[in-house]
Amino acid sequence: MQIGIIGAGAIGLLYASYLYNYFSVTIYTRTIEQADEINKHGLILQKESKQRISFVKSMPISKWNGTEDVTIIAVKQYQLNAVVDKIKQLMIVPKNLLFLQNGMGHLKLLEKIPAENIFVGSVEHGAMKVNMNTVCHNGEGVTKVAVFKGDPTALHVLATALPSDFLMNEHDDFYEMLLHKLIINAIINPLTAILQVENGQLLENPYYYKAARNLFAEVAAIVNLKHAEQHFEQICHICRQTAANRSSMLKDVEANRKTEIDAILGFLLEEATKNGKKAPLIETLYDLVKGKENGWREC
Amino acid sequence: MQIGIIGAGAIGLLYASYLYNYFSVTIYTRTIEQADEINKHGLILQKESKQRISFVKSMPISKWNGTEDVTIIAVKQYQLNAVVDKIKQLMIVPKNLLFLQNGMGHLKLLEKIPAENIFVGSVEHGAMKVNMNTVCHNGEGVTKVAVFKGDPTALHVLATALPSDFLMNEHDDFYEMLLHKLIINAIINPLTAILQVENGQLLENPYYYKAARNLFAEVAAIVNLKHAEQHFEQICHICRQTAANRSSMLKDVEANRKTEIDAILGFLLEEATKNGKKAPLIETLYDLVKGKENGWREC
Incomplete structure (x- = not known):
């Protein structure tokens, strides 16, 4: 082949x-x-x-x-x-x-x-x-x-x-499969990129953990996530497994490269708009990452 | 005397x-x-x-x-x-x-x-x-x-x-007087501290500007602000006047000192709770600053 x-x-x-x-x-x-x-x-x-x-x-x-x-x-x-x-x-x-x-x-x-x-x-x-x-x-x-x-x-x-x-x-089910990864990326990537911390900090720092939970709740509501608690557990598991790693979005921000924020939070924002739902955290975290991206200039 | x-x-x-x-x-x-x-x-x-x-x-x-x-x-x-x-x-x-x-x-x-x-x-x-x-x-x-x-x-x-x-x-009116300053601090301080940027960036970077506007809208709703647009204009004026400055909260975060976030966003969060209002952005920005504060350890 x-x-x-x-x-x-x-x-x-x-x-x-x-x-x-x-x-x-x-x-x-x-x-x-x-x-x-x-x-x-x-x-x-x-x-x-x-x-x-x-x-x-x-x-x-x-x-x-x-x-x-x-x-x-x-x-x-x-x-x-x-x-x-x-x-x-x-x-x-x-x-x-x-x-x-x-x-x-x-x-x-x-x-x-x-x-x-x-x-x-x-x-x-x-x-x-x-x-x-x-x-x-x-x-x-x-x-x-x-x-x-x-x-x-x-x-x-x-x-x-x-x-x-x-x-x-x-x-x-391609949708469920991609959604699963999207949700993980939607929590870990923007927060680590904005805060400039390793993945493990989202668990270890109780304030960052709380921010991650609130962001997750907003994401889960937008995609009508079933078994939300299991999904959140898995995000925590990944943060633990990759505690010392810098997320791809953090690396992109640090290297002044374009990030994948449009594919991740951008997609969720479109979903929210489509379904008439509010997404204040997603919207603002999206804006903060876009602002950081290459000093805001579009590539 | x-x-x-x-x-x-x-x-x-x-x-x-x-x-x-x-x-x-x-x-x-x-x-x-x-x-x-x-x-x-x-x-x-x-x-x-x-x-x-x-x-x-x-x-x-x-x-x-x-x-x-x-x-x-x-x-x-x-x-x-x-x-x-x-x-x-x-x-x-x-x-x-x-x-x-x-x-x-x-x-x-x-x-x-x-x-x-x-x-x-x-x-x-x-x-x-x-x-x-x-x-x-x-x-x-x-x-x-x-x-x-x-x-x-x-x-x-x-x-x-x-x-x-x-x-x-x-x-x-002591309340109006302090509120005026509080609102300015509530927008400029947390955003510059989290993003680690000078005050002027909140105007110059269109994504940061959008985030500042959304945060302002939430703050204004919580304190029932009259003449909101004039207040926002003044925040912009201050960002322009102090464009090259690092805010006090940014300096505190950089020096690993305790910040004044409790007196600022903490107060607004209490007001929101008291009046049964939602404040997702204030809550999350509060958490992000608290997390940054001295690597989350309380002083």
């Missing part, structure tokens, strides 16, 4: 490294330089003290023609518009597309995409791009996947082939 | 320096060392490039017996309980007390104080304590004063004697 991967950030490189042993993989990059680097020196995967090199084929995104059996779209949510435009301009209707964006802001985009089958995934790995052709797999997790539209066959082939240290778990 | 000043922080030292030319002033300090320093080397007032020395009498607070004509209480709101205990233990009922705390959290304490006349003031000077016996007057303002209880005569004598560069303006 031929696999295309669009986006050569941490997640794209990680997927290319792991899938290379099982499929014929091409990774599509934003720059020619990065494709050249990967073609010339291979793609290096670092994990703990080991490293492995894979001679994955790489091309700039302009060369993508949509003919692979499955294409995995591993760009950030805010880069997705450009990819969607590209898909619409293809000469063919692509067969299987798997979207790995955080949040749920991208769902309304997916409805308009011409493709036979569309899948969505939620990545729970920790990965860091070290340089153009090196990725560090620093947190082993799973990828949860589900069908957004169409036939699950290709997704099933993909999931079945993968090894136990890179599992892909199939879920029935 | 004899004046006592309790508290030898920036405001206490500033008042002692200016009042020294017109009255017999004693400043009461928390430590014996500071009193010794002031008695030995005098109290130095710095303003622009000039400095002036005043040989103000100083004693540790334990020596205060409440016999002065007017005592000015210039400690932070969160240090007030100790002073109130001290007042209650005096052998006499003091004649005139002027309280210079920020916020309105102290009003419920004042009701229980045995004193003939009680005044409150709102200080709009900028001052910085340089060392134990030196204060820098880095922002000329006025002090607004009003009667909380009793007869205004002593307050009037005080206000009339002061020079044009240290004006004391008498107001009729």
Whole structure:
């Protein structure tokens, strides 16, 4: 089976490294330089003290023609518009597309995409791009996947082939699956980014914990969350497990990068408006993160 | 007229320096060392490039017996309980007390104080304590004063004697007067402390401005503010005038000191509870500042 991967950030490189042993993989990059680097020196995967090199084929995104059996779209949510435009301009209707964006802001985009089958995934790995052709797999997790539209066959082939240290778990309900991750991100990411603290502080500091609970209550009301207490328990569990980590949004803010706040709190704000619900905390935390983002200038 | 000043922080030292030319002033300090320093080397007032020395009498607070004509209480709101205990233990009922705390959290304490006349003031000077016996007057303002209880005569004598560069303006309605300052502090202080930005950012950054507006709307609703738009205009004016300044709460947070958040948002939260109103933004911003305060440990 031929696999295309669009986006050569941490997640794209990680997927290319792991899938290379099982499929014929091409990774599509934003720059020619990065494709050249990967073609010339291979793609290096670092994990703990080991490293492995894979001679994955790489091309700039302009060369993508949509003919692979499955294409995995591993760009950030805010880069997705450009990819969607590209898909619409293809000469063919692509067969299987798997979207790995955080949040749920991208769902309304997916409805308009011409493709036979569309899948969505939620990545729970920790990965860091070290340089153009090196990725560090620093947190082993799973990828949860589900069908957004169409036939699950290709997704099933993909999931079945993968090894136990890179599992892909199939879920029935894409909405529930993405919502679960969204809620976790909606609490941990904005608070840690605004307060500039590690994840564990949201549990250890009783005032931050109270703020997290109040934010969670607002989020739960907006999405009509069932079993809310269990969800909150899981957020606490994740804060405990990743106590010393800085969240991705905190890292983005510190590096003056654009964050994924639109895909996360932005989505919830739209949901609130749609259902005529008030969301004062979400709205203000959204504004505070947007304000911090790159000193408020839009990228 | 004899004046006592309790508290030898920036405001206490500033008042002692200016009042020294017109009255017999004693400043009461928390430590014996500071009193010794002031008695030995005098109290130095710095303003622009000039400095002036005043040989103000100083004693540790334990020596205060409440016999002065007017005592000015210039400690932070969160240090007030100790002073109130001290007042209650005096052998006499003091004649005139002027309280210079920020916020309105102290009003419920004042009701229980045995004193003939009680005044409150709102200080709009900028001052910085340089060392134990030196204060820098880095922002000329006025002090607004009003009667909380009793007869205004002593307050009037005080206000009339002061020079044009240290004006004391008498107001009729202590509640309105303090509320005005409280509202300004309630918007500028918590947001700048949480975001760690200068005052001007609340205007310049459109997302922060939006957050400030939403917080203001919640505050205005809780105190049933009349002419709300004029109040908000004034907050903007102050942000513009002090654009490059770091607010006192931001400085406190950065120095790991206790902040005045209880006197400001804490007071508003109590008001909200009393009147059965919701205050989600105030509550969460209060929690975020409390969490930042000295790494959440109570002083």
